[in-house]
Every structure is written in structure tokens, then in C-alpha cells.
Amino acid sequence: xxxxxxxxxxTIGSDHLIVDPSxxxxxxSTVYTLNSSAAWLWEQLKDKxxxxxxxxxxxxxxxxxxxxxxxxxAEILLQDFEKQGLLEK
Amino acid sequence: xxxSAELSQTRYRIADLFLEFNHPVSLPLTQLLASFRDFxxxxxxxxxxxxxxxxxEAPPVTDDMGILRTDESIAWGDxxxxxxxxDQFITTxxxxxxxxxxxxxxxxxxxxxxxxxxxxxxxxxxxxxTWISMMIFGQASLLHDTIMIHASVxxxxxxxxxxxxxxxxxxxxxxxxxxxxxPATVLLNDDNPAIxxxxxxxxxxxxxxxxxxxxxxxxxxxxxxxxxxxxAPVNQFEWQPGMKGFIAVLPSCTSIRWNKDLxxxxxxxxxKIIAEVPVGYLKxxxxxxxxxxxxxxxxxx
Numbered sequence: 001x002x003x004x005x006x007x008x009x010x011t012i013g014s015d016h017l018i019v020d021p022s023x024x025x026x027x028x029s030t031v032y033t034l035n036s037s038a039a040w041l042w043e044q045l046k047d048k049x050x051x052x053x054x055x056x057x058x059x060x061x062x063x064x065x066x067x068x069x070x071x072x073x074a075e076i077l078l079q080d081f082e083k084q085g086l087l088e089k
Numbered sequence: 090x091x092x093s094a095e096l097s098q099t100r101y102r103i104a105d106l107f108l109e110f111n112h113p114v115s116l117p118l119t120q121l122l123a124s125f126r127d128f129x130x131x132x133x134x135x136x137x138x139x140x141x142x143x144x145x146e147a148p149p150v151t152d153d154m155g156i157l158r159t160d161e162s163i164a165w166g167d168x169x170x171x172x173x174x175x176d177q178f179i180t181t182x183x184x185x186x187x188x189x190x191x192x193x194x195x196x197x198x199x200x201x202x203x204x205x206x207x208x209x210x211x212x213x214x215x216x217x218x219t220w221i222s223m224m225i226f227g228q229a230s231l232l233h234d235t236i237m238i239h240a241s242v243x244x245x246x247x248x249x250x251x252x253x254x255x256x257x258x259x260x261x262x263x264x265x266x267x268x269x270x271x272p273a274t275v276l277l278n279d280d281n282p283a284i285x286x287x288x289x290x291x292x293x294x295x296x297x298x299x300x301x302x303x304x305x306x307x308x309x310x311x312x313x314x315x316x317x318x319x320x321a322p323v324n325q326f327e328w329q330p331g332m333k334g335f336i337a338v339l340p341s342c343t344s345i346r347w348n349k350d351l352x353x354x355x356x357x358x359x360x361k362i363i364a365e366v367p368v369g370y371l372k373x374x375x376x377x378x379x380x381x382x383x384x385x386x387x388x389x390x
Contacts, residue, residue, distance in 0.1 A: 006353070
């Protein structure tokens with residue numbers, strides 16, 4: 001899978017966000033907020049082809065978490081990305 | 090074909106960007122664009138940033154207009170359509186007599202456009218060309234660290250304060266309260282100012298577009314603050330740090346959503362502006378206390 005190339009992660013002060021413009025006739029853009037670890041992962045994953053294993057590996061290498069915890073966190077994150085339409089179709 | 094001898098060039102400088110019109114001599118552009126008067130410059134050798142050609146010839150219309158992106162328009166109601174076709178955006182507005190149509194063909198980044206004029210009165214020509222040029226400027230300026238916003242702006246002792254809010258919230262009313270009750274305050278623009286990032290800081294500019302208020306000042310001021318207004322039964326001011334500030338200003342910024350480069354550029358400019366300019370949120374009544382409370386928070390900071 002791949003992150004949508006048209007979305008840009010933005011940092012304002014200590015906040016991280018992504019603005020997704022609506023393509024419908026109604027102008028309602030969506031703003032997603034990311035915590036610092038999700039934002040860090042976004043930067044690592046952007047422009048790359050990746051899978052669940054990539055995310056688990058990144059979490060294990062850079063955070064003090066068990067493999068089990070990393071697996072579960074990665075699954076939740078990717079489900080969120082999928083559900084919110086942040087992945088390339 | 091119109092011979093080049095019959096074409097005239099009229100140039101304006103708006104928010105330090107060069108806007109050039111190429112139009113038939115028979116179209117009295119400077120009279121039609123009365124609100125642009127203070128922005129006119131003599132022709133220079135500098136390349137224009139934005140070029141708008143105006144033609145009295147028949148538009149190159151084909152059956153396939155491309156994808157209809159929107160037909161929502163506060164200004165034109167049912168008369169308006171906006172299409173994306175290949176690497177062009179096409180805007181159409183039915184003329185007043187309903188026997189012809191205005192066509193505007195723009196490149197994707199709006200640096201070059203052509204407006205085709207149907208049968209129309211001088212008043213209609215003035216209204217449509219003024220509006221279309223605002224729409225074009227709002228997009229093309231994004232490539233030049235400049236963003237147009239929907240706001241009423243006051244000049245208080247040489248500093249700009251921009252009031253934001255949905256239509257009908259009372260932006261103009263709040264500006265009026267400042268003009269009346271806060272000494273050394275005048276109006277800069279009542280509807281569509283431009284904001285530009287420069288090496289010397291962030292400036293807000295008057296433009297030839299100011300909604301219903303004829304206030305077309307060719308002036309720039311350092312931007313002191315944004316304030317988003319919301320009608321309420323009380324007056325209450327709160328600063329919106331970081332992301333909250335960004336989200337408070339975003340809905341007031343101009344960009345079409347169908348050119349992702351322009352949309353992304355708008356967000357990048359806004360991100361830089363928000364890093365420098367504070368954003369407040371004012372719940373308010375339309376009264377003198379609201380203006381004084383707002384003034385106190387911004388200018389005691």
C-alpha cells in the first residue's frame with residue numbers, strides 16, 4: 001500500500017495535521033490531526049510502498065514497545081488510514 | 090481576426106503582483122474597472138504575473154465542456170458553471186438578457202486566461218469582469234506567496250487586523266465598531282484583501298475587490314492579527330494557538346480544490362502565516378464592548 005501522494009503533512013507549533021480538500025460540489029475540506037508518533041510514521045512511509053510489517057518494524061526500531069504492542073498499534077493505525085481514505089486506491 | 094493595432098494593454102499592480110489585461114480598444118476597460126483605478130500602472134518591461142485577454146469574438150465552444158466541478162455561486166446563482174477540461178478550467182456565466190454566455194478559459198494555474206464577452210450592458214461588463222478577475226487573482230496569486238482571504242480589515246495605527254467569519258456573521262459591522270469607537274482606525278478593505286509573505290514580514294493589502302463597500306485602497310500594512318467572529322449573547326475573546334489558529338483561518342482562504350498544486354500551495358502559505366501572526370476567536374455582540382475587548386487583547390499583546 002501507499003500513502004496518498006497529494007496529501008501533505010503540516011506542522012504548526014507542536015501540532016501535526018493533514019488537510020484533505022473535498023472534491024464534491026460542497027466545499028467542506030477535512031482536517032486530520034496526527035499525534036507525534038503517527039506524524040513521524042507518516043514521514044517515514046511517504047512516497048514508499050509499504051505493508052503492515054514495515055510499520056511494525058519502524059515502531060519496534062524506534063520506540064520502546066513489545067512486538068505484540070507494535071503489531072496491534074500498527075494494525076489500528078493502518079485501519080484508520082484506510083477508513084479515512086488516506087491511502088492510494 | 091482582430092488586428093493587433095486594435096488591441097490595447099492595461100496593467101495593474103495588486104499586492105505587488107502585475108496583472109495585465111489585453112483587450113480591444115473598443116472596450117473601455119479603465120472605465121469598466123472603476124475600482125481598479127488606484128492600482129493602475131503604466132506599461133513596464135516587466136513580465137506580467139497574471140495575464141487576462143478579453144475577446145469580443147465568438148468563444149471556441151465545443152459540445153464537450155469536460156467535468157462539471159461546481160454550479161454553486163453566491164454571486165451568480167443559477168447563471169454559473171465551472172468545468173475542468175483537460176489542462177483548462179472553464180467558467181461560464183449566462184448573460185443578463187439570457188441570450189448569450191460569458192466564457193472564461195484559464196490555464197490550470199490561472200496565469201493566462203481569456204474572457205469572451207457576450208451581448209451585455211456596460212454595467213454587466215463591469216460586474217462580470219471585476220468578479221472574474223478576482224477569481225483569477227485568487228488562484229494565480231498562490232504561486233507568488235500570496236493568498237486572498239474573505240475578511241474585513243481595519244488599519245489601526247498602521248497595523249492591519251483581519252476579521253473573519255461566515256457571510257452574515259457581522260465582519261463589516263465589527264469593523265464599523267472599530268472605526269467609530271477605537272481612535273486612529275480606518276478601513277483597509279471590507280471583503281477581499283490579499284496577504285503576502287515577504288522577507289520583511291507578512292503584509293495585508295487592499296485590493297480592487299471589497300464586497301458591497303466601495304473601499305479600494307492600494308495600501309499595504311503589516312498584519313497584526315486575525316480574529317474569527319461568532320455571534321453570541323456575550324463578548325468573549327480567546328487566542329487560538331497552533332493548529333486551532335490554522336483551522337480558524339482556513340475556511341476564509343481562497344483556492345479551488347480541483348488543482349491540488351494550488352490547494353497545497355494555499356495551505357503551505359497559510360502554515361507560514363500562522364507561524365507569525367496570532368489568531369483570536371471572538372464571541373461577540375454587535376456592540377462597542379466587543380470592539381474594545383478585541384482591541385485590548387490584540388494591542389496589549
